[in-house]
Amino acid sequence: MPKHEFFVDMTCEGCSNAVTRVLNKLGAVQFDIDLSNKKVTIESDHNVDTLLETLKKTGKNASYLGDK
């Protein structure tokens, strides 16, 4: 499965919990959240646009960093 890396402007555990919930809601994703570096690595067959849209639902700034 493709692995993508995203920047998400998370500042605390509340933010990373929010990211966890929206990703779990989307489903079919495996992910790793690096709060201190504001990075989310997602392994999924969803395309990048879908993943980015989902991350942006949290209301935080998010952008695509690239494949891993």
Add this chain to the structure above:
Amino acid sequence: AESVVVCVEGMTCSSCIQSIENQVGKLSGVHSVKVSLGDKNAAIIYDPKLQTPESLKEVIDDMGFVAAPAD
């Protein structure tokens, strides 16, 4: 306009508040939104023709918080 208070779980800091106020505030039919970290809720004034307590709850839920209408 109507007003509703929605309980919100999972907010921890001012940036959580900011994102909810921004996101809910830009919905059509929402006149004002005031989020309280201490009270764990969001007080929203809205146009009942365009939004319902359910739809507002749904938006906050979709943002990754746990929302429920307050009684």
